[in-house]
Amino acid sequence: MNFRIIKTLFIKDFTLFFKNRFIAVITVLGLVFYLFAYFFLPKTVDEVMEIGVYAPVMPPIIERIQNEGLKIETYKIEKDLKEAVSKGKVVAGLVFPADIMEKLKKGEKPIVKTYLSAELEPEIKSAISIFVNELFFIQAGYTLAIEVIEETIGPDMVGKQVSPGKRIIPLLVFFLLITETFGLANLISEEIEKRTIQALLVTPTRIQDIFIAKGLTGLILALSQALLFLVIVGELKNQPLLILITLLLGCIIVTGISFLIGSVARDMMSVLAWGVIAFIVLLVPSINILLPGAIVTNWVKILPTYYLTESIHRVMNFGYSWQNIWQNLLILLVYSLGILSVGVYILKRRYQ
């Protein structure tokens, strides 16, 4: 192993990488676009339903009903309530007549006026009507003869929900890593097709030097972008070493995939064709993080990106530590070494 040769090859690969306008553009634009996507998505989760109430005589249930998911705002003037609804400050505005309690006691049905914004989703409109009736069932003391045995599955996130902005981070990190596959695979396929690799091998350069230089190029390009992205979005504060190791293993995987694609592709178009197939398959686990419940099957667990994105998600959004995700890291390590070895083996055969 000759460090001087490796350094020269690394600089050559790095320069060639950015000489391809398409790859250079998608690398830089990609980072900008991912940052835009991150900042565009909401950073908080509105898990409280706010309902406005105007009542000359406030029914006692209004005080009792407030809890974590429901906030009742009271208004002294009906006009203010209407304005709050039209400005979207509250989901709905309820107007209780002054004699509501008397009518309920007499067994009569009072009329409750409900102001709803025209832009409110139909499902919420119908839920409000159910809510109002339920409110007065409770007020009237109609308890249900049901004993509810409740069990929360998974960590209870009420009050500390993971926002869409945070859920998308593993997906964007995956995008950043996989994009580098295209660039590195293109470099490799070009070297094979133009036969520069044979030219290199007649010099004192050994095949190991080429692999190390190529591996380093892929690793540094992918890792630097992912780290830069995480620094900008401020997600490297919690367990930075753990995230760094996870990313490093992810980078080894994409480098191995680049070797595989580079060895079968003949030009830029076929790099894209093979790359897109790898991209779509490996993307699936991060979709499941962004949209929980979208993909229910367990087969996603055979994909290495499941352990990559799941670890990033759990560490960043749930505060997991080494003890919680060491199995994930171990599996990721096995995958990364396996994919890299297969990539090196196939590429070596192609070179020879």
Add this chain to the structure above:
Amino acid sequence: MSLKRILILLGKELIHSSKNFLFIWVVLAPILISLLVSLVFGTLFSEKPKLGVFDQGTSQIVEMLKKLDSLTVKKYESVAGLKVAVEKGVVDLGMVLPPDFDNQVKTGVKTRVSVYVWGESLAKNRIMVGIIIASRVRELSGLENPVIVESITIGEGEAIPWNDRLFPLVVLMAVFLGGLFLPASSIIGEKVKGTIQAIIVTPTSLIDVLFAKGLMGILVSLLMGIIILFLNQAFGAHPWLLILLLFLGGIMAVIIGMISGTFVKDFTTLFAIWKSCGILLFFPAFMYMFPKIPAWLGWFFPTYYLIQPIVELTQKGGGWLDIRTDVFFLIGIDLLILGLLVFLIKVKKPITG
């Protein structure tokens, strides 16, 4: 112009282009985007809580809950299946109904119900599901609603789901990716390899070559448009009008693609033009995403006359009378740019020199 030669060239185009990555991509991309849009915006931004039920008996309450549009109800065949669904966030809450639930409720006998809550479920969803279940249980036990709810709607807008807002963009992508890129890339590819010059020294004319490439673009564009409308269940009452619109849109895309293909020297420039000028084609789609953009701005963009009638037919229940002016404008634009293409080829002679 020879029909026989055009058909031979079209056959050649179909055989060779279908092996090309770009062909696969223009076919796959609109479908993937459409599926992703419905998945992301039908799920991520949906406010509707989801309830899973495993009914050990035959309770009426499941059907009563299913009839409501304020929550989504899914039935499961076992407690284990229900728990997996809750664990993965498929449903916010999972409820196990005992065998004789309805009778126990009706007779006022205290009954036990197991409820599994997904830890990441929103607090408001948990509350709403709880309230909705309670209201149906009361209905089942024969209790009448204690109050009359009178709903008053404030404002004139309406809730437009993001699926609907993004639909015009997906349709435009389906029509323009295939319609524009296939003829453009095919012409550029032949120019680079020099095969187009070789063909036109034979009895095959440049018009025959361009016609064959255009025809393939229109066929793919039309097919993709139909697939996207089908995937979005948007054919509605006027399928033939929609197919006519897709056909006219395909012609527009193909002519723009042919103008690009004949005047652009390589793929990199084509992609650069696509990235910088794409906004001119897709701007009308952004108007539907953000309804606050004044509608009259769309009149200045040619694709407005394609997408406006499609939206009118698929989302607003319109008919021929509502769209005829736009259709005539669309035909006018197609003829105008076709004239421009013919003029540019005859005067500038970009391929024959």
